[in-house]
Amino acid sequence: MFSNKNTKKAKIKENIIDDSTIKVIFFASTVIVIAVCLMGLISYRIAKYSIIEKLKSRDLKYIAQSITSKIDGRISRAKETSFILAKDPVIIEWLEGKEVNETIGIYPKEKITDIAKKYDYDNSFIVSKLTKHYWAEGGKLIDTLSEQDPDDAWFFSAMKSKLPIDITIDYNKERKDTFVFINALVGEGDNPLGITGVGLSLKDISKEFESYKFGDYSNMWLIDKNGQIYLSEDTEHSGKSINEFLPTSVVNKIVNNNISTNLDGEIFDYNNSYGETFDVVCMPIKSANWELVFQMPRSESISMVNGIKLNTAVASFVIIILIVFIFYIISKRISNPYKRAVLLSQELEKKVEERTKELKEKNDKILDSIEYAKIIQESTLPTRDELNSLFKEYFVLWKPKDIVGGDFYFVKRFKEGYILVLGDCTGHGVPGALMTMSINSILNHIINEENASNPALILRKMNKNLKETLHNKNNGNGIDDGLDAAIIYVSKNNKLIYAGAKIPLYKKDENDITFFKADTKGIGYKNTNDDFKFTNIEITFKDEDIFYITTDGYIDQNGGEKDLPYGKNRLRQLILRNEENSLEIQKSIFENNLNNYMNGETQRDDITLIGFKP
């Protein structure tokens, strides 16, 4: 029983989640997934775009600016130092005296030594125009320059240029180091006494480069106007041209651009032959007519975007899961009442089914019982043989409304004739049938050879008898039962005597129909007095005349367009139309005609119609 219930529930669940539900869920889920993915994609795009924007407009520039300012600062300081040396009156005096005065000489020598030591310069020097002596830090005379020596060319060209300050950059292959020399002219600009200055290695700046290095594949170069690389975080690049690392178009842009005019630097991007995007920043170094080039693959600069990508994907996934979960909970809540309604209706259906079955069983039982009652009732009705022996020709249309009924007919043969009784007891169905049974016994009891030819008397006796039987014992319960009846006594000399209690008689002869009215009182009813006298009517007939008697069921049957009773007139017309036919055929005509008139309406009352030739 229990498992049965469970399987049933599962079945119901299956019913609830049918094709359309799945379609709705699928559709909703798809919409949610698309919406969330779209949202994620859009936010990723926006983040990526703003990151690139920031990178281009701020980050890259900021990096380049901080490096250039560092170099600038370094060079500017070296410039100042060189200037101070060049304007020193003691040094000027010493050089004017061809460095002979030892006393004066102590000061310049100490000075350059101090500067190199204390201010973190690699070199510090004084070169005399007059003696061509090269004094280095430590106060040592390390060389006497010669115009023939190409290594010393810088001195002579600087002297010739008469620029108060000149910067030379020198890449030393052996030491893999770049040195910057700041050369300042000593004395008056027109007639310089020599050159003094400092030299510094850019090694520490190169270290800075490394600290600014963004990714594994980014490059930072310090170049001059011709694109020569002096400094790179990758020492391999130093001394080479940027042509080796950048496409010509980019190099042209960098080199040909008048860098000094745009102090803010320039940022642009390009795609290499593999389709990878690179961002390039060029930043001029004011103090030295150089340029800082910072090149970096886009993929690296926005590598954090990959993190965003992952985060967005994870967030989207979590949101989808959450929404689906909430959606599931909500749909479950929504579908719950529906589910319960379905369960309830199924339960009700089952109950109705059970009740229907119960009712059907009971109905079958009752029907069986009534069917059996019908056999009993029919056994009290005259047999076909009996009727055939009495009438020349006849038909009986006996149609109880409910299997059994209150209509009955009765015949009895006597020496001189026979008697026909047609009765219609109040009610129909089982109560009617019960009445007929008691009437039957009353009839058997009161009709005899003596009174057979006096139907009115029989009716009177029936009335009295029935009233005694039905009413004496139960006065006041309101029941007023009885019957309508017609009694016909047919004698052998083509005469019959008719008496009717509300059941009239029709006689059809060759010309017309004669209607014999019945007495208006029924039998056994309260308003029919005990001694009410019914009326005998004597009728003579010809052999071919047909008599019809019927209970009110036939003429009272409703139908037709107006849903009115069939009526006596229709019956008269039908009898007239029927005269040519045998009684056997007439029976089916009467039956069919009424059925057509009813047109599906239910039968209202028991129907009996008897036609006979006596």
Next chain:
Amino acid sequence: MERLYIEGTKSTPEIDFDPSKNNLKISGQSYPENAFKFYEPIFQWVDDYIKDIQGELLIEIEFKMPYINSSSSKCIIMLLDKFQDAFDEGKDIIINWYYDEENESTIECAEEFKEDLSLPFNLLDSGR
């Protein structure tokens, strides 16, 4: 006195007894399985109503009954008898019986009822 209203069915007539208008109407076919059961509350109401009537009121009773089976017909007779008794006691009662011209049985039926009564009983063609 409360108004008595019973909705009509296929086999029972509509009952509309309105004491405020002194108008009692019965309209519809009458062939219930148990006519007495149907009419009993109506009898009860009519008894109370008649007892209640004060002064010279004209009570109009309308019947529009195309079909009455025999047991219902007994009940209608009982009902008419109650009105007849009230009439005999001096109450002003008039009965109007409406029929359809084509419906001969209701005319016959009404005529039969009328025979036993002395109160004003009008047979009226409902088509007119």
